[in-house]
Amino acid sequence: MHYRNKIAMLVAAAFSQQLWAQSVSGVVLDSKGQPIAGAEVSLAGSQARVKTDAAGTFLLAAPAGQLAELHVEAAEFAHRNQHVQVPAAGLTNVELRLLPTLLEVIDVKASPLHASATESALPISVLSGEQLKMQQASTLGDTLKNQVGVHSNFYGSVASSPIIRGLDGPRVLITQNGLDAGDASRVGPDHSVASEAGTAEQIEVLRGPATLFYGSGAIGGVVNVVDERVPTRRDTRANWQLERQSVNNEKLAAAAGQTSVGDVALYADAFWREQDNYKIPGVAEIGSDEPKGGRVANTDATARGGSFGASYLLDNGFVGISMGKLDRQYGIPGHSHGGHAHEAEAGEAAERVFADLEQDRVQLNSQLNFTGGLLSQLNVKAGYTDYQHAEIEAGAVGTTFKNRSEETRLELLHREWLDWRGGLSLHYKHSDFAAVGAEAFTPPSTQEMLALGWMEERHFGPLLWQVGARTERVTIKADQVLLPQLGAHEDDVSKVHGHAEGGDSVIRTFAVDHTFKPYSLSSGLVWEYQDGYNTALSFSHSGRAPAASELLSFGPHIGTNAYEIGALFRLNPAQDAQQAFVLNTAPIEMEVSNNLDLTWRKFSGDVALVLNAFYNQIDNYYYQQDTGLFAESGHDHGHEEHDHEAHDHAHDHDHDHDHDHGDEHFSELPVYWFNPADVTLHGFEAQLIWQFASEWRFTQQADFVRARLDAGGDLPRTPPLRLQSALSWQGEALSAELRFSHYSQQKHTENFEGSLPGYNLLDANVSYYFDLGDQQLAVYLKGQNLTDEDARVHTSFLKDKAPLPGRSLGLGIRGEF
């Protein structure tokens, strides 16, 4: 595509020369005037970054004769940005005062503007440092499940991915260092996210539409997994971790390190993770007569990977490249055809179904800062990802999913102009998606996106105004969209159905070319009306082009236990026994969200409190409607792939997507059809942190979302109300935390969706810190689900087949220097 050449030209154009003249020095103090040691002071728009000494003082190089923005971060203090005019002679005695905070305040790497939990109009949370090390799990969903507003769609501990405010799948973008993860995880809940928490530096969650930064895939939010694979620092540091869990014998070894040689920074990481099927206190499948206390079949996994990166550090930035590789084999639980989803009886091996995932990823990352001209900073991110996963059953490859993608993002930040900071972003993404095999429910497609975004912010005294707009052009091309014959019996003859009625079967084939031009607008205000308090209001209007899987699917999807049919098709009004679905000739609409977000924060002092409320109205929300029909999965009979039949069942099925048969020879799936409907989601998140003694801290979190169809009814698998309380103690050499989570029963369910009981989880961990030479080590013990609760996750597609793991004790050690 010719866009790419132009983007490459832009990168080349970005290099220009500048001079670094003078120094800025000063001191960082707390609110009582005491010096803060170890605070990091950086110069916005440059790589200049120093730490304060024991007296709180710092010395930093800065361009002379210009307005400079200093950014100060220190643990347990709110970040601070201060503008200073650097005279030709340099500047001394700058005094920077920080307010203490109990909130985690870490900058979101992906935003070109500074954004952290206390500063943004949109709710942001960041999991990093020790918290990340303690909460990391084999799946991204399980790693983030304790973040406020984030739930896991729990897919048997092997493929869980995060749900943000009730939205997941193609509405939540998963990125690695700001670029699309480039996997198949947005297409099906049984597809694992191709990223690893074990080597991540931080994981950022942007709740609510983050379409301005990331594009229309982020209408529900973004999860950005950040690591230092493209190094940006000169110092030498490393961290490692070893852990073992009892419930599934999970073993983790992960290490990451970086150093520099001259102006070249080097980075490497590697991890290895292995887990067996996990233990449960009850039975796997609801209603099963197997003995309690077994294991859930096909929840084992082995993963290993690593990445290597090198950067050339310039005076005014860096240019780096990295290569990463990920291999993962994981079981696919609940993938059964006749009720063998659970561990088999003694002596009888369970059907082994697993996925074999491989991903190669090359990333380029660069930041260049300029002193002269209109442009103050140019950020370039580019990535190439080659992903594939094969689903293997009984030793044979059933279906292979491939996704080859390229992505480039340029951010051009202008010099501060009339106190406005901001810039443009130019974003291009191309992906080639193919699914081949028996369960290839989506035809091969090519998707291309080109977008232009604009973001600005300006302080008006205590008021920060953030505005942005983005326009996109998304094309989806598919040459081979199939419309197979799918019969629908009126079923006047009970218990009887047939193969395709006589003769040859004809599959209609289409070449489909969609073009969508979604746009997004956003405006937010943050008002720091008093030191340590602010309130924020944000409105965004976001468009989303439906994903290829939502438009073009036509086939059995075992991951959701459904026969999925895309919006390009519609129910045949003519009630043809051989053709239940026909081509939809009505216009394909874009999904459009209007989201209002209100935040109130108290972030300093011994009590921190953050309250968020949101109201999100989404028109043309693509979701899978139950058609009441059933279709052969075409799986067990050795049928031709397209020899499908659907028919009405006289009987009801009593839970979403799961349809059990007493019949072991034959598998049928309920037919779900992606049909847009207007929906409204609203809810809140609340987080209270109370430091009631110098070593004690109490945290209380709550989140709730209500997801309704405007025409009446509820969306399926919506997270229930959750309350979480944590008590933590932090001493010199010891720390401990006790966490209690209550998940209520979700009573607002889709028609055929069951309502499972609520449950409580009790987790605890203890860490002991010590030094060994230059290394800081921590040995930790972590307990999860200590009461061995038999819990089923309402948001899971497998809620009837795979409960949460039982009690687990983990022992780990980690170190860093």
Next chain:
Amino acid sequence: MYSLKMKLLPLAIASALLVGCGDATTNIVEKEPIVIKDPHPPVAPIGKGRLLVSDKSSAVVSVYDLDRSELIEQFQLINTPDAVYPSPGQRYALVVQRATDRVQVVDGGQWQEDHGDHLHPYAEKPKLMSFQLNGSRPTHVQSNTSTTAVFMDGDAASKTPAAVVTLTEANIGADKKDLPLLQYDTHMHGAAQPRGTQLISTIRDAASSDILPDKVGVYSQTAGKFSLSQTFTPTCPRLHGSAQNKGFVGFGCTDGVLVIAQSGSTYSASKIANSADITGTSRIGTVEGHDDAAHFVGLAGALVFAIDPQNKTMSKIDWQAPTGAGIVGYGFTAKAKHFVLLDNQGYLTVLNYSGSAFTLAGKVQVATGLSAMPAGSSLQLTLAGSEYRAYVSNPVNKAVVAVDLAKLQVTSTLQLNYTPHKLTWLGIAQ
């Protein structure tokens, strides 16, 4: 120069992107469809079924697809068939070649399997099975819902005794050779009704000069051989014709109908005496039954009787026989809601059966010009697995007509190029 480009490019892209902002267009071009060859042609799973018709003057039997009204297969058998009967599930036709002591079997190609929660239909090409029965003078073939009993009369001239074999559809498919056998020590024109693993079968005194038996007994199976375990006291003089339903077996006798009642594994016999309508040498020589019907239907010449084995009554059914009518075909419909009679005057009479009484529903003329009926031929009737369809073969005009029993009209005609002799419907009952 570069910086100029940098400024212009976003502008150019912005204007390109902004045109039609918010639009969605979809372009669909239909391509050549993919055609997947049907692995099982011809396929008609639960359609109208198939018809097997035998030729009066050759050993060829023909199988027709009733949905397409076309010939799909012909088979050359060994000898000209005398009779055709369906197997219990109506998948196979048992083609009886009495004079040459043989039964051959044709698979109609349509059947269904019980898959637990549903019955799975199959449709394949008809084929001639390797399964055969060889025995002296196979004559009466009687089936219940699972088992068929073939009565082989034996032969007085060659002193070949009679025998009965029982078989199932699975036995046919597996070409089973050593079928359960009842070996008599004398010949007879008898009848046997299968009941579970037992047989209710006729007994003839070897010393009798009559070829027809006069007693009935229970035969039980041990190691594949049937032996007499009970002889019923009431006799059945000149026994001819038998039928069964869920609880009873009936045999036609000159003095009435012998009824065997089954209760678990015990049997008891009683006699229902002939009604006053039966006079002279007239007698019930044909009995018909159906699992879903409480009554048997007995035929005495052109007289038709409802026989209640429970209450031991026999009452005449007024079927308004056309003048000079002789009954040439009869039977309960698939769900026994009707009883159908075919007479030699070319009329099909449909009786409604309520469970307690038979009443006339109406008649439909299915053939004319029957004075030209070849010698040894007659109209023949077969009832489909659907409640409202019957087929009648007509040797005069060499055709088979389909009759809608609800509308009482002929709906289609299948023209043959040979003189039809016997026929049976095959397929999946609905």
